[in-house]
Structures are given as structure tokens and as C-alpha cells.
Amino acid sequence: xxxxxxxxxxxxxxxxxxxxxxxxxxxxxxxxxxxxxxxxxxxxxxxxxxxxxxxxxxxxxxxxxxxxxxxxxxxxxxxxxxxxxxxxxxxxxxxxxxxxxxxxxxxxxxxxxxxxxxxxxxxxxxxxxxxxxxxxxxxxxxxxxxxxxxxxxxxxxxxxxxxxxxxxxxxxxxxxxxxxxxxxxxxxxxxxxxxxxxxxxxxxxxxxxxxxxxxxxxxxxxxxxxxxxxxxxxxxxxxxxxxxxxxxxxxxxxxxxxxxxxxxxxxxxxxxxxxxxxxxxxxxxxxxxxxxxxxxxxxxxxxxxxxxxxxxxxxxxxxxx
Amino acid sequence: xxxxxxxxxxxxxxxxxxxxxxxxxxxxxxxxxxxxxxxxxxxxxxxxxxxxxxxxxxxxxxxxxxxxxxxxxxxxxxxxxxxxxxxxxxxxxxxxxxxxxxxxxxxxxxxxxxxxxxxxxxxxxxxxxxxxxxxxxxxxxxxxxxxxxxxxxxxxxxxxxxxxxxxxxxxxxxxxxxxxxxxxxxxxxxxxxxxxxxxxxxxxxxxxxxxxxxxxxxxxxxxxxxxxxxxxxxxxxxxxxxxxxxxxxxxxxxxxxxxxxxxxxxxxxxxxxxxxxxxxxxxxxxxxxxxxxxxxxxxxxxxxxxxxxxxxxxxxxxxxx
Numbered sequence: 001x002x003x004x005x006x007x008x009x010x011x012x013x014x015x016x017x018x019x020x021x022x023x024x025x026x027x028x029x030x031x032x033x034x035x036x037x038x039x040x041x042x043x044x045x046x047x048x049x050x051x052x053x054x055x056x057x058x059x060x061x062x063x064x065x066x067x068x069x070x071x072x073x074x075x076x077x078x079x080x081x082x083x084x085x086x087x088x089x090x091x092x093x094x095x096x097x098x099x100x101x102x103x104x105x106x107x108x109x110x111x112x113x114x115x116x117x118x119x120x121x122x123x124x125x126x127x128x129x130x131x132x133x134x135x136x137x138x139x140x141x142x143x144x145x146x147x148x149x150x151x152x153x154x155x156x157x158x159x160x161x162x163x164x165x166x167x168x169x170x171x172x173x174x175x176x177x178x179x180x181x182x183x184x185x186x187x188x189x190x191x192x193x194x195x196x197x198x199x200x201x202x203x204x205x206x207x208x209x210x211x212x213x214x215x216x217x218x219x220x221x222x223x224x225x226x227x228x229x230x231x232x233x234x235x236x237x238x239x240x241x242x243x244x245x246x247x248x249x250x251x252x253x254x255x256x257x258x259x260x261x262x263x264x265x266x267x268x269x270x271x272x273x274x275x276x277x278x279x280x281x282x283x284x285x286x287x288x289x290x291x292x293x294x295x296x297x298x299x300x301x302x303x304x305x306x307x308x309x310x311x312x313x314x315x316x317x318x319x320x321x
Numbered sequence: 322x323x324x325x326x327x328x329x330x331x332x333x334x335x336x337x338x339x340x341x342x343x344x345x346x347x348x349x350x351x352x353x354x355x356x357x358x359x360x361x362x363x364x365x366x367x368x369x370x371x372x373x374x375x376x377x378x379x380x381x382x383x384x385x386x387x388x389x390x391x392x393x394x395x396x397x398x399x400x401x402x403x404x405x406x407x408x409x410x411x412x413x414x415x416x417x418x419x420x421x422x423x424x425x426x427x428x429x430x431x432x433x434x435x436x437x438x439x440x441x442x443x444x445x446x447x448x449x450x451x452x453x454x455x456x457x458x459x460x461x462x463x464x465x466x467x468x469x470x471x472x473x474x475x476x477x478x479x480x481x482x483x484x485x486x487x488x489x490x491x492x493x494x495x496x497x498x499x500x501x502x503x504x505x506x507x508x509x510x511x512x513x514x515x516x517x518x519x520x521x522x523x524x525x526x527x528x529x530x531x532x533x534x535x536x537x538x539x540x541x542x543x544x545x546x547x548x549x550x551x552x553x554x555x556x557x558x559x560x561x562x563x564x565x566x567x568x569x570x571x572x573x574x575x576x577x578x579x580x581x582x583x584x585x586x587x588x589x590x591x592x593x594x595x596x597x598x599x600x601x602x603x604x605x606x607x608x609x610x611x612x613x614x615x616x617x618x619x620x621x622x623x624x625x626x627x628x629x630x631x632x633x634x635x636x637x638x639x640x641x642x
Contacts, residue, residue: 028466030473084435088428106427107409110434111472114405114465117435121442121458130446133454137442144435145349151432152351 005315007308011054014064018050018071025072025119036104037112040079048207049074049174051312053182056196059305062186066127070185073123073136074178080116081143083109088151089233132181139177142169155235156255163241167208168201175204195299202293203313209286212237213320216273228270234258238285240269242278283320290317326636328629332375335385339371339392346393346440357425358433361400369528370395370495372633374503377517380626383507387448391506394444394457395499401437402464404430409472410554453502460498463490476556477576484562488529489522496525516620523614524634530607533558534641537595549591555579559606561590563599604641611638 004012019041026037050071057067087109104112117140124136146169155166179200183193215230216239230237236244244251250272253265273279294310325333340362347358371392378388408430425433438461445457467490476487500521504514536551537560551558557565565572571593574586594600615631 028469030470033469033473084431087431107472108469110405110408110431111465111469113431114434114438115462115469117438118458118461118465122455122462125451125455125458128451130449130451130454133451134443134446137439137446140439141436141443144432144439148349148354148429148432148436149351151428152354 005311007055007312007315008051010058010305010308011051014054014068014071015047015050017068018047018054018075021068021072021123022076022119025123026115037115040083040112040116041075045075045079047075048316049078049178052175052200052203052309053178055305055309055312056179056182057186059300059303059309060183060186060188062182066185067182069123069126070132070178070181073120073127074174074181076116076120076123077136077140078174080113080120081147083113083116085147087113088147127181127185129181129184131184135177135181135184139173142173146170146173150235154258156258157236158241158245158251160241163236163238164205167205167212171208171211172201172204175207176200179203192299195296199293199296202289202296206286206289206293206313207316209238209282209289210316210320213239213279213282213286216270217279217320228266228273231270231273232266238282239273239278242281243269243273243276247272283317286320287317290314326632328376328633328636329372331379331626331629332372335375335389335392336368336371338389339368339375339396342389342393342444343397343440346444347436358436361404361433361437362396366396366400368396369637370399370499373496373521373524373630374499376626376630376633377500377503378507380621380624380630381504381507381509383503387506388503390444390447391453391499391502394441394448395495395502397437397441397444398457398461399495401434401441402468404434404437406468408434409468448502448506450502450505452505456498456502456505460494463494467491467494471556475579477579478557479562479566479572481562484557484559485526488526488533492529492532493522493525496528497521500524513620516617520614520617523610523617527607527610527614527634528637530559530603530610531637531641534560534600534603534607537591538600538641549587549594552591552594553587559603560594560599563602564590564594564597568593604638607641608638611635 022041023038027034028037053067053071053074054064056062057064087106121136124133127133146166149169150166157163176197177200179196180193183196188196212230215237216228218227220227226232231240244254250265250269254269257265290313294313297306297310300306343362344359348355349358374388374392374395375385377383378385408427442457445454448454467487470490471487478484497518498521500517501514504517509517533551536558537549539548541548547553552561565575571586571590575590578586611634615634618627618631621627
């Protein structure tokens with residue numbers, strides 16, 4: 001068995017506390033519902049956001065109990081958006097497990113997501129910080145506004161900034177809120193909270209780029225969905241966007257296929273994207289964000305926890321290398 | 322034209338501020354979406370919760386700006402739950418207007434509701450009160466848990482307490498949070514906040530009973546749905562519950578029809594409920610709650626605003642008389 005990395009071992013007990021807090025808080029009078037809700041939190045998520053919050057919290061000397069509460073809020077908010085997302089995309093599988101949406105009716109899935117939003121907000125309020133609470137509600141707005149835009153707009157712009165705006169709303173905003181909130185709860189000075197904000201932002205951008213690369217390079221079994229699923233759903237991500245910037249003729253064909261709802265040359269396109277240099281270029285961009293993010297930790301003194309936080313962040317790159 | 326009652330005229334300008342604050346806060350970069358979202362707040366809602374908060378706030382000497390913010394949060398939360406409710410019940414009309422769900426896809430309706438939840442939470446955080454924020458998130462949990470229970474359970478218990486539990490979760494909990502929060506923001510002493518809590522609870526219970534009576538006695542055109550729609554959807558409310566308590570044979574037939582998904586004798590049942598004394602008994606119960614609620618205002622000195630708040634509360638009874 002592969003040994004867990006040391007950055008994981010340091011927070012393992014706290015992560016268990018986060019999971020326990022979440023499971024306890026969502027209990028209802030219905031054992032059947034409890035089983036389904038519990039599955040949402042025991043189906044092998046990486047808990048990357050709680051991991052970051054907990055290591056950052058230790059690095060900053062925050063009160064552990066409050067960071068556990070914050071982590072519960074963040075992880076539940078993340079899960080709630082996934083539940084509604086699965087309904088919106090009609091996904092039947094996530095991480096290889098069937099989604100709630102595949103078992104329950106849309107109505108029940110809406111309610112389950114709403115319930116997790118409500119409970120997430122309760123945990124956020126339990127951090128006893130108005131600033132955290134405000135950030136939390138603003139981040140929910142940003143995420144949902146991003147989803148509405150993604151749902152309504154054609155997601156086929158070749159502008160890099162449009163892609164960055166999308167992944168900020170979808171992912172980096174919550175990473176950013178995780179790092180700022182940890183700083184606030186630790187009583188970190190404003191100038192340093194600003195560094196934490198940029199750290200969270202950059203790491204979040206990198207994580208989403210890595211996920212978008214994995215959508216092309218991953219195994220179908222691990223992904224729980226077909227390779228190139230974003231492209232198949234007409235959504236451009238960094239690899240396809242970079243590819244099309246150099247292949248305008250194929251881009252025109254792609255747009256034409258999109259309009260006629262045809263899958264057209266998608267399989268060929270995915271092969272071309274995998275064969276060329278855009279995957280490597282995308283990974284380089286993720287690396288740039290990670291190193292840029294880690295530079296913002298220079299503002300803080302060296303410590304075991306800082307070292308492990310760096311290790312955790314760099315470890316994310318191994319998923320695509 | 323019928324003149325607006327004086328309790329309305331006192332808060333009319335503030336209600337406009339609440340509506341303006343809501344509309345401004347939900348603006349997106351998409352004019353088409355803005356029009357649809359705006360419709361949700363301009364389709365003739367009674368703004369009963371903001372009305373109560375604003376009159377209570379004036380009675381207690383609260384800072385008006387904060388009560389306007391609170392009212393926006395409460396009204397948006399209420400509207401968000403209606404948006405998702407319409408999806409869950411597949412309603413196509415509400416207050417005679419088509420619902421978002423009838424125009425948009427389920428996915429878009431989920432997102433619109435989530436967006437309003439997020440914005441409601443932002444307004445709640447903007448009251449700058451941790452207590453209000455906590456109450457707000459707890460109330461959202463209570464409402465959603467109530468919806469989950471209503472969705473999963475047979476709603477045909479003849480126990481009065483089961484009905485009261487349901488309408489507490491659905492309606493009275495938010496009225497209660499409205500009155501407590503107004504007290505908190507006004508700096509009211511804890512013992513008096515307790516009176517405000519009971520006032521909000523009782524008034525909320527009364528309002529839901531009145532709505533449930535109107536479901537039988539209202540005009541189909543005003544209701545925007547068929548008369549007796551709750552009973553047709555197998556949900557017992559106070560009138561049908563009281564009727565069945567005295568007509569066990571018809572209750573057995575109703576349960577049988579429910580199981581076979583038949584509408585069976587529903588039309589006859591509705592006529593019988595309207596012809597008997599249970600409508601009057603239900604109205605009496607609403608009156609009892611209203612007077613019980615108003616008694617809790619005895620804890621506060623007489624004032625113009627208290628008089629108008631009483632008038633507003635009693636006015637709700639005129640809807641069924």
C-alpha cells in the first residue's frame with residue numbers, strides 16, 4: 001500500500017474531525033436520507049480545501065477548532081455546488097460513484113443541495129466571524145453567477161481571459177476564500193491576508209487547470225466520464241483553447257458542429273490535442289500559477305507546516321506528470 | 322381605486338427601498354436574465370415579511386437602514402424557496418403569473434434559486450450581526466428540512482401536531498426569524514426578544530392557516546391554481562384534517578385513492594369541506610394564533626407603529642372573511 005504523504009498525516013486527525021462534524025450536522029430523522037447524504041461525503045473526495053485550510057491554520061497559529069468549523073463550511077459548500085451541478089449537467093457518475101441525481105428525482109436533488117447550502121451557511125456562521133460570513137456568501141454568489149453564465153453563454157471563446165474568468169468563478173474563488181478566511185480566523189495582519197488571498201487564488205487557478213488537463217489525459221475509469229468530456233459538451237478549456245488558437249480551420253469546424261449539435265470530428269480533435277504540445281503548455285501554465293502562489297508564502301516565517309503546505313501544493317502537479 | 326391601508330402607507334417608501342436594494346443586488350451582465358429575475362420581485366407579492374420587519378423596527382427604534390437590509394434578505398430567501406418549490410411541485414403558475422420554471426429549464430431554475438439564496442445570504446451578512454446571520458442560516462435549514470420531509474413523507478397524518486410542525490417549518494420559522502432579528506438589530510433586551518419570537522411564531526402560524534383556508538375558499542383565478550390543490554396533491558391542511566377527524570370513512574377512501582393515484586372523490590370531498598363547519602373552525606384557529614401573537618406585543622409601550630402593526634396583522638384575517 002502506498003504510504004500517505006507526510007502533509008496528509010499531519011492533518012489526518014483534523015480531517016476526520018471535519019468529516020465527523022459534517023456528518024453529524026446533516027443528520028435528519030430519516031435514516032434512509034442520512035445514508036444517501038453521508039455517501040456524498042464518504043465517496044473519496046480529496047478534501048483538498050480542508051487540507052489547505054488546516055495546514056495554513058497551523059502555519060498561522062489559528063485556533064484549530066475554528067479552522068475545523070471553517071473547513072466543514074467550505075467542504076459542504078463545495079459539495080452542495082457539485083450536487084446541483086450534477087443535476088444541471090445530468091451527470092450520472094462522479095468519481096466513479098453514481099451521483100444523487102442518478103438515484104433521486106431532480107426535485108429531491110434540488111432539496112439535497114439546498115440542505116447542504118443551508119448547513120454550510122450554518123457552519124460558516126459558527127466561525128463567529130462576520131468577515132468570514134460575508135466572504136462565504138459573496139463566494140457563493142460568484143460561483144452561482146459563474147454557473148449561470150456558463151449555462152447561458154457559448155463557452156467557446158478563444159480569449160484566455162474568458163477562460164480564466166470562468167475558472168476563477170468555478171474554483172479559484174473558493175480557494176481564495178479558504179485562504180483569506182483562515183488568515184482572518186488566525187488574526188493575521190491585513191497585508192499578510194492579502195498575500196494569503198493571492199496564494200489561494202493562484203493555487204485554485206492551478207488546480208482547475210490540472211483538472212481540465214486530466215479531462216483529456218485521465219483514464220476514463222478514474223474520471224468516471226468519457227475522455228474530453230468538456231470538449232464534447234462544447235466547453236473550451238485551456239488545452240482545447242490553446243489548440244484552436246493555432247488551428248483556426250478546425251476551430252471553425254468545431255463551431256459549425258456545435259451549432260448543428262453534431263459530435264463531428266470530436267474524436268479526431270481529442271487525439272490531435274493529446275498528440276500536440278498544448279497539454280504540456282497547459283501543465284506549464286499550472287506550474288506557473290503554483291510557483292507564483294507559493295511565492296506569496298514568502299511573507300511568512302519558515303515552519304514545518306509551511307514546508308508541508310508547499311509539498312501538498314506541488315503534489316497536485318504529480319496528478320498530471 | 323381602493324385606498325392603501327395606513328399601515329401600508331407608513332412603510333411604503335421603505336418597501337420601495339427594499340425592492341430597489343433587491344433589484345440592484347441581483348443585476349448581472351445579462352439584460353435578459355435581469356428581466357426574468359426582476360419579474361420575480363415585481364409580480365405583486367404582498368411583502369408581508371418586510372412590512373412586519375419595518376413596522377416592528379420603527380416600534381423598537383431600530384436603525385431603518387439595517388431593517389431595510391434585513392427585509393431584503395428575508396424577502397429574497399422567501400422568494401428563493403418559492404423558485405425551487407415551483408420546480409419541485411412543477412407549478413406553472415404562481416399569483417397568476419407564469420413561474421420561472423414554466424419559462425426556463427429545470428437547470429436554469431435551480432441556478433436562479435441558488436443565486437437568490439446566495440444574494441439573500443449576502444444581505445443577511447450585511448446586517449453586520451452574527452446573531453442574525455446564524456438565525457438566517459438555521460432558518461434556511463429548517464425550511465429545507467421541512468420541504469424534504471414533506472417531499473418524502475405521506476402528508477396525510479390526522480395529528481394536528483404534524484400539521485403544526487409542517488407549517489412551522491414552511492412559514493412560521495421565517496416570520497419568527499424576522500421578528501427576532503428586528504429585535505436584535507434594534508438592541509432589544511433578551512426578555513423582550515423572547516416576546517418578539519413568540520409574536521413572529523404565532524403570526525406566521527396564522528398566516529399559513531389563512532393561506533390553507535384560501536386554498537379551499539379562494540377564487541381559482543386569484544389563487545392561480547385549482548381550488549383544493551393541496552388535497553388534490555394528497556397534502557392535508559387544517560380544513561381537510563379537521564374534516565377527516567370527523568369523517569373516518571371518507572378518510573379511509575381518501576387514503577385508498579391516494580395509494581391508487583386516483584383523484585376519486587376529491588371534487589365531492591372539497592364540496593363537503595366547504596359546506597361544513599371546518600372552514601370556520603380553521604379561521605377561528607388562525608384568529609386564536611393572531612390574538613395570542615398580538616398579546617406578546619403587550620410587553621412594548623403603545624405607539625403609532627404598534628397600533629399599525631396590530632392593524633396589519635388583523636387585516637390578514639379579512640382575506641378569509
